[in-house]
Amino acid sequence: MSATGIGASVRRKEDLRFLTGRGNYTDDINRPGQTHAYILRSPHAHAKIERLDISSAQAAPGVIAIFTGKDMAADALGGLPCGWQIHSRDGSPMKEPAHPPLVIDRVRHVGDQIAVVIAETLGQAKDAAELIEVDYAPLPAIAHPGKALASAAPQVWDEAPGNLCYDWVIGDEAEVDAAIKGAHHVTRIELTNNRLIPNAMEPRAAVGEYDRSTGDYTLYTTSQNPHVIRLLMGAFVLHIPEHRLRVVAPDVGGGFGSKIYHYAEEAIVTWASAKVNRPIKWTAERSESFITDAHGRDHVTTAHLAMDKDGKFLAFKVETIANMGAYLSTFAPCVPTYLYATLLAGVYTTPKVFANVKAVFTHTVPVDAYRGAGRPEATYLIERIVSQAAREMGLDQAELRRRNFIKREQFPYQTPVALVYDSGDPGGCMEKALKLADYSGFEARRKEAAARGKYRGIGFSTYVEACGIAPSAVVGSLGARAGLYECGQVRVHPTGSVTVFTGTHSHGQGHETTFAQLVSDKLGIPIENVDVVHGDTAKVPFGMGTYGSRSLAVGGVAIDRAMDKVIAKAKKIAAHLLEAAEADIVFENGEFSVAGTDRKKAFGEISLAAYVPHNYPITELEPGLEETAFFDPLNFSYPGGAHLCEVEIDPDTGVTQVINFTAVDDFGRVINPMIVEGQVHGGVAQGIGQALLEACVYDEEGQLITGSFMDYTMPRADNLVSFTLDTHNVPAPDNPLGVKGCGEVGAIGSPPAVINAVIDALSPLGITDISMPATPPKVWQAIRSARPPLAAE
Amino acid sequence: MTISVSMTVNGKTVSGDVEGRTLLVQFLREQLHLTGTHVGCDTSQCGACVVHVDGQSVKSCTILAAQANGTEVVTIEGLADGATLHPMQEAFREHHGLQCGFCTPGMLATGYDIVRRLPDADEARIRRELSGNICRCTGYHNIVKAIKAGAEKMSAA
Amino acid sequence: MYNFEYNRPASLDDALKALSSGDEVKLMAGGMTLIPTLKQRLAQPSKLVDLSGVAELKGITVEGNAVVIGAMTTHATVAASAEVAAKIPALTKLAHGIGDPQVRNRGTLGGSISNNDPAADYPAALMALGATVTTNKRQLAADDFFAGMFTTALEEDEIVLKVSFPIPEKAAYAKFAQPASRYALVGVFVAKTAGGARVAVTGAGEDGVFRVAAFEDALSKNFSAAALDGIAIPAEGLNSDIHGAADYRAHLIGVMAKRALQAAG
């Protein structure tokens, strides 16, 4: 392994600009003649707009224009599209209400867009927005998914009776019911996967610009996938053909899913920039982010796990209600179905699985994929019920898992819920984690803590997830309205340096380094001579962007394939220059040589010959050295692992402190261990956040109670500890690079480990359930109910 | 109703006309085009905007440009010595203390400030001192590591 | 933010003149509460009078049996003060636990008590130590200064100049932070003073900071955590929100009081 090749912790190429303040985020971009947009939003969760009067606002200082939903409708613009169609168990398509970028006469969540004010300065735009007169007739609202299906619940959409978006199933219900009926023991669980607010640190922003000389539009936006935005916005909303629309996603300050989707503000500033013939910038304030960025999770589930007398899992039945919010966000419908239910076998040999998912509309911000998307919900459910089953069966947590794991030699493994796991070793991961976490010494630590008046617990999570999204034909058959391949373009310059163009997007993941390592390693050129370009539809061939831990597993392979093409062509050139047969040319360490001789040409000599084709097989070969590949994976990739969390609880206050967090993950092959560990750190922090701190709370009227960092608890440095990480890598045969994806595992694996640890700590009190987030008052209340205070206390 | 302000920013004297309501961060980003300082919230909690004013770390989103009149301001753009990174910047790079880079300007400013005030701070103390800086990407693991390493580098320098 | 005129007087006299120069003139100390409030457009002052140029409002001195702290003294200065640490270490700890380092570098004692946020830390110290607030007009006992959440006895044209904290025999502050904002969910300041024990609670009360007579009576006889055994705090009149219901806060008052007493020794 070279110092910069595959497997090396190369320090990141992108860091220099970020460390010196030279990053270029969307809000840092200022276009000549730029104006500022402020969007008037609904303060009500549900209301009819009886009157909207913009006349005094229009006369305010600095105002250039004000547009409402009627103006957009007059231009016959489309609504924000949904990229995935789910069918209900009766075969009917999901309910898919229109989602206009600016509402016409009804608002359906706090934050819904009503009008846009465009002014010379942001201050003026805000001043003017206060002069817009809106008469609302408030209507009853529903926020909680568990109550949305009730017959008396306020209705979000006339076309979705009972607030039902779809009622979907997977698996054979009768078979599963029969297995449950005949089982030795059935463990039942009811739980909520708490709603989360992604809160990437960079608030969303968009700058729209129109060039009246060419008729071209440019949108700079905080996106994880600029081509997808161009496609959705151009084709469905604004009806601008792709060659007239450029979408640039420059440096982006974190996404975690929330920047996948096509948002109203992007369409508004792009469309309006032509109307006012000036560039328009919109940047969210954090309080706007809270009420407009797509939220995550928000499931209510009941499940049954059937076992035989030895604790062997026989069948698993799951019934989930998933909140979609007020509108269907871009990928919302697939999250609680194909990204969730297909993983319900987990790492176990459970032969029969059935799931029913009812997606509901509520008067809340749309819910869509947030780091992990569906897989954290599945993992939380499985690992909670397995831990509960172990307690009910009187078995050690590790032992019950061992009895049910899919063994290493059983891979590839066909699950009862559609997926074929290509590789893995859940048992190997767990055994390694048990050692690292000193599981055998735990009871002594528990005793020691008890002597200090603390409850100590250890929690397990052994998980697998499906990422590297995705085989296009498979997802197409499941309702995706897009392909999920990726492109890679490798442009070798005459002197042998390389620019790589990728359709994936880096917003913290370090692609500029990892991809450069791939290229440097394969082409044998110094890493400094490789540049990675992403995030601009004017530069990069059509690509699908970054989410679902797909960048390396799909995008990396596309680059690798493009390099294969480069090498194949370069070999032909080398054969010509070295006067040898093409079949005798060997490419190694950046040199083309004739096998068995010392005749060779350096990579740079070949690239020069390609662009200065004086001595060149010009009748057989085009000049130039630049290749593009599109890669469509054959399977998902399946990282997995074991997470163990140890906590201590202060019974006086209910405070849970994470003491140790150990993760042993299987990533197949690791290109840059430093970056991979960083991804796990961030994911685990979000998972601990979900388990202990973060809760998005709406009140009964649909008002967001946790609308700022004053009430929404973001994990801070002192909430967390340094994590203990290791890997147990089993190469992925179904991935040409052998890689599995690492971006989401931390957030997928960790929440149940934390909650299982809390429950384990409290189990001496007979406590078997605590919901996320396990906040101090909740834990305190649980302790108090289990152990009523003495009269004198 | 504009006010003339003048201050030293990263060693250079700058001046400009601002409104009473102009925040220091707006002055830096919009008038001086020093966009390295970021805005991540509107409730003074995230710390993406932290800069040094007269040697103290402050949230530039919660101080008026007018209040900074006559002060010495150092932003992320002023931390390196020409092409040589500051030891704290170097430590963040070495220990992968940044991912998306958005919180980084504030983390560096706070990290540098911690080491100056508390050169021997242990991990727990560093974590407490970071309570005004939120990062969504790194889980803080490598930020803490980088600040510790930066402390060692700074004391060796 | 709405726009306003900005003014930075160099003396107390000029500050007072500026304060009475029109309607809707507002004082600004560290701005750590005021600026976020203005950003949300919750206030629309015509003029801000920045007190940071008034030198006589800053500083810490020991005068007789009291530590006197100027209104414009920052939390960081109090936290770092050797005098405070020597005379009232509980105050050092309290100041050190306010917000984060950046907030402590700007936020001031005067701003904190004038704002009287029901979850702010300082009000508990003033009440428990029996501090005296000096304004340009008068002297006010802490018990008379705080008048319910976000309300004080201050008049429109009144400026807090300094606060005098009598040095107690023993004192300590224990704070249970609201996890998101890090303000006090419950903060309990206990003090053994010449006039008996005093206990003040912040964060929990619907009307802001308050004293706990039952605790004070018990502690005046026996200043120790054990003295509080069996004294329950009623939940009536306490805040309930997503971060803790009234009964939880009531319980935490007891827990934090005992922890403070243990720390006070």
Ligand SMILES: Cc1cc2nc3c(=O)[nH]c(=O)nc-3n(C[C@H](O)[C@H](O)[C@H](O)COP(=O)(O)OP(=O)(O)OC[C@H]3O[C@@H](n4cnc5c(N)ncnc54)[C@H](O)[C@@H]3O)c2cc1C
């Ligand atoms: C992120 C964050 C976290 C915080 N955490 C905490 C915490 O944990 N605990 C806590 O107690 N506080 C906390 N605070 C508040 C902080 O302590 C502020 O310092 C305090 O609330 C106000 O002080 P200031 O000097 O900034 O006053 P300003 O914001 O400038 O003023 C506040 C109010 O007081 C008035 N005022 C100021 N000075 C005087 C004076 N001398 N005479 C009369 N009126 C005056 C002003 O007109 C204004 O109405 C936090 C603030 C932030 C931004």
Ligand code: FES
């Ligand atoms: S921008 Fe968040 S604290 Fe300043």
Ligand code: FES
């Ligand atoms: S690196 Fe992205 S927020 Fe910290």
